[in-house]
Amino acid sequence: MNQAASPPLAATPAGDLEALAAMYRIRMLEEKITELRKQQIIQGSVHLCIGQEAIYTGSCQALRAGDQVFSTYRGHGWAHALGVPLAGILAELMGRSTGVCQGRGGSAYFSAPDWGFYGENSIVGAGAPIACGAALRNKLSRNGAVALTAFGDGAMNQGAIHEAMNFAAYQDLPVLFICENNTYAELTPYRETVRQPDLYRRAEAYGIPGVRIDGNDLAAVRDCVADFAAQARAGKGPALIEMTTHRLVGHYYGDMQSYRPKGELTAARAAEPIGRWRRQLLERGVAEAELQRVEQEARDAVEAAATEALDAPFTPVDTLQEHLYV
Amino acid sequence: MSDVSTLSPTAEAVATQVESLTYAKAINAALARALEQWPEALLYGEDLAKPGGVFGVTRGLQERFGAARVFDTPISETAMLGAAVGAAMTGARPIVEIMWMDFTLVATDQIVNQAANVRYVSAGRLSAPLVIRTQQGALPGSCAQHSQNLEAWFAHVPGLRVGLPATPQDAHDMLLSAVACDDPVMVIEHRGLYHGEAADVALEGPIAPVGGARVRRPGSDVTLLSWGAMANRVQEAASVLAAEGIEAEVIDARWVAPMDWQTVLDSVRRTRRLLVIHEANLTGGVGAEVAAVVQERLFGELAAPVRRLATPDLRMPAAPHLQDAAIPDVTGIVAAARELVKR
Numbered sequence: 001m002n003q004a005a006s007p008p009l010a011a012t013p014a015g016d017l018e019a020l021a022a023m024y025r026i027r028m029l030e031e032k033i034t035e036l037r038k039q040q041i042i043q044g045s046v047h048l049c050i051g052q053e054a055i056y057t058g059s060c061q062a063l064r065a066g067d068q069v070f071s072t073y074r075g076h077g078w079a080h081a082l083g084v085p086l087a088g089i090l091a092e093l094m095g096r097s098t099g100v101c102q103g104r105g106g107s108a109y110f111s112a113p114d115w116g117f118y119g120e121n122s123i124v125g126a127g128a129p130i131a132c133g134a135a136l137r138n139k140l141s142r143n144g145a146v147a148l149t150a151f152g153d154g155a156m157n158q159g160a161i162h163e164a165m166n167f168a169a170y171q172d173l174p175v176l177f178i179c180e181n182n183t184y185a186e187l188t189p190y191r192e193t194v195r196q197p198d199l200y201r202r203a204e205a206y207g208i209p210g211v212r213i214d215g216n217d218l219a220a221v222r223d224c225v226a227d228f229a230a231q232a233r234a235g236k237g238p239a240l241i242e243m244t245t246h247r248l249v250g251h252y253y254g255d256m257q258s259y260r261p262k263g264e265l266t267a268a269r270a271a272e273p274i275g276r277w278r279r280q281l282l283e284r285g286v287a288e289a290e291l292q293r294v295e296q297e298a299r300d301a302v303e304a305a306a307t308e309a310l311d312a313p314f315t316p317v318d319t320l321q322e323h324l325y326v
Numbered sequence: 327m328s329d330v331s332t333l334s335p336t337a338e339a340v341a342t343q344v345e346s347l348t349y350a351k352a353i354n355a356a357l358a359r360a361l362e363q364w365p366e367a368l369l370y371g372e373d374l375a376k377p378g379g380v381f382g383v384t385r386g387l388q389e390r391f392g393a394a395r396v397f398d399t400p401i402s403e404t405a406m407l408g409a410a411v412g413a414a415m416t417g418a419r420p421i422v423e424i425m426w427m428d429f430t431l432v433a434t435d436q437i438v439n440q441a442a443n444v445r446y447v448s449a450g451r452l453s454a455p456l457v458i459r460t461q462q463g464a465l466p467g468s469c470a471q472h473s474q475n476l477e478a479w480f481a482h483v484p485g486l487r488v489g490l491p492a493t494p495q496d497a498h499d500m501l502l503s504a505v506a507c508d509d510p511v512m513v514i515e516h517r518g519l520y521h522g523e524a525a526d527v528a529l530e531g532p533i534a535p536v537g538g539a540r541v542r543r544p545g546s547d548v549t550l551l552s553w554g555a556m557a558n559r560v561q562e563a564a565s566v567l568a569a570e571g572i573e574a575e576v577i578d579a580r581w582v583a584p585m586d587w588q589t590v591l592d593s594v595r596r597t598r599r600l601l602v603i604h605e606a607n608l609t610g611g612v613g614a615e616v617a618a619v620v621q622e623r624l625f626g627e628l629a630a631p632v633r634r635l636a637t638p639d640l641r642m643p644a645a646p647h648l649q650d651a652a653i654p655d656v657t658g659i660v661a662a663a664r665e666l667v668k669r
Contacts, residue, residue, distance in 0.1 A: 129408020163405035
């Protein structure tokens with residue numbers, strides 16, 4: 001039996017300050033990963049989600065324990081927003097035995113089902129049909145859970161996404177299709193490889209709702225996901241939510257980003273979600289000292305997690321043959 | 327691999343009910359039992375539920391078990407198999423029919439990159455207990471995109487199990503073994519067998535773990551190893567050889583992953599000669615792996631090099647007379663065995 005059958009722990013706790021704290025932790029986690037990657041303590045492909053934190057945090061605040069998330073290889077933020085501990089993520093990237101998959105998944109393909117994180121996927125678009133299966137199970141077992149699958153703007157041109165959306169639509173499956181439109185399909189602007197750039201409009205072809213929202217607006221993300229999740233739980237089927245955002249770093253660690261026009265990053269940084277949410281909280285009367293405390297706590301949490309992961313032993317080589325078959 | 331075991335006839339004697347069933351009806355009976363025994367079992371595929379399948383194998387199952395658990399899908403193999411992975415990861419036991427083996431190729435990602443990785447990469451926290459039922463092989467007139475034998479492709483993939491039943495009893499038993507297994511399993515049927523002669527099938531017996539070859543005919547002069555529909559042809563060839571005084575031991579591998587090496591090696595140790603026969607083309611076929619393993623393990627004991635008999639490396643033509651010329655037949659098997667015994 002899957003261990004995941006036990007009820008997953010809660011996602012990011014509700015609350016506006018909690019949202020800020022989670023976004024800070026995700027940002028600082030990614031910065032710590034960059035540092036460790038530079039030092040070769042982490043090796044191989046690393047895809048960072050800096051700039052897209054509101055999507056994960058807002059979505060996961062709208063989810064319930066028992067819901068399932070299927071993300072892309074840019075998935076550290078999704079995992080932590082669901083509650084996966086920072087140390088478990090960092091240890092995973094460092095090949096330690098305390099990693100959530102004992103180092104077998106690495107940066108781009110780990111899962112942590114105890115938190116409802118059914119995993120990253122390093123095949124573009126492949127998580128969407130899998131999420132449909134979880135939603136099928138939810139529907140048949142009437143457990144009230146919703147499956148959420150996230151993918152990028154580039155994945156919208158994968159056949160798997162098309163098949164998944166039609167499959168979910170004809171079966172009225174409780175699944176949310178989240179398109180994180182960060183404007184780049186890997187290294188190519190997605191607009192250069194489509195004729196119709198309003199990706200959310202494809203939903204109409206499947207007979208399901210499709211909307212585009214500002215993915216850097218924490219509250220908008222949270223409200224939108226809560227709304228469609230409630231509809232999915234009520235048996236009304238899937239929805240496509242296109243969330244616009246910007247990736248403030250390369251597609252992968254080491255990406256020189258020569259494809260970016262001048263000034264693009266400056267504009268994108270001005271619209272990034274953490275500073276924006278922080279300013280909103282300040283305007284609503286949250287004390288500056290309180291915001292600084294949240295930021296410092298996030299920094300401390302990431303530092304402590306890094307120390308914990310670095311202190312953990314490497315996964316023993318004699319486990320190599322384990323778990324291939326039951 | 328702990329679940330590999332050679333089947334003994336006594337295991338089947340426990341069954342309480344015997345019915346005369348065709349290969350197709352034996353599969354139908356196994357599916358019905360699976361849906362009854364596992365409330366989390368699902369059965370779906372293209373044209374499978376209301377129409378009862380293009381080969382009529384799944385007739386009556388939707389009426390019996392309801393449209394929620396037995397349903398027709400769009401022509402979307404990636405969605406079908408991806409959904410099987412996700413449903414299996416979250417507690418279901420999906421059985422997916424892929425109408426033709428050739429169609430697995432449009433959704434290989436979900437089989438190889440997804441299903442096969444689930445348990446290992448999650449360090450055992452997740453599993454994907456799903457079954458892919460499909461059928462393969464050339465029959466007169468079948469085109470090159472509806473006739474490929476691809477068992478070696480999937481047997482090569484760690485994390486997958488692959489079986490090819492040749493008889494109504496095995497079609498029934500191996501499918502139930504697959505459903506009971508907590509890993510992804512492919513059961514590759516042969517449509518030429520679906521509506522063949524009925525045979526007594528023991529139902530309600532205990533469900534064996536995946537794995538285990540069957541010695542279909544004992545013999546001392548040469549071992550003939552095959553699987554799937556070819557195993558029946560090989561048995562026919564063995565009768566011809568017997569009339570010439572050559573006693574061939576016929577082994578139906580049943581599962582090519584995991585291969586029951588114990589049974590194969592025990593047999594070859596006695597006969598000192600091995601002929602592997604498969605409908606799949608020669609290069610990189612399962613026969614190549616068998617030859618390698620047997621020669622690694624028994625080199626000094628062999629009276630002759632291991633011989634493979636397979637379809638040549640070709641695309642499969644549709645014309646029946648061309649197909650006949652390509653696929654190993656009884657005469658060819660007899661000739662190859664005869665030559666091997668002379669050495």
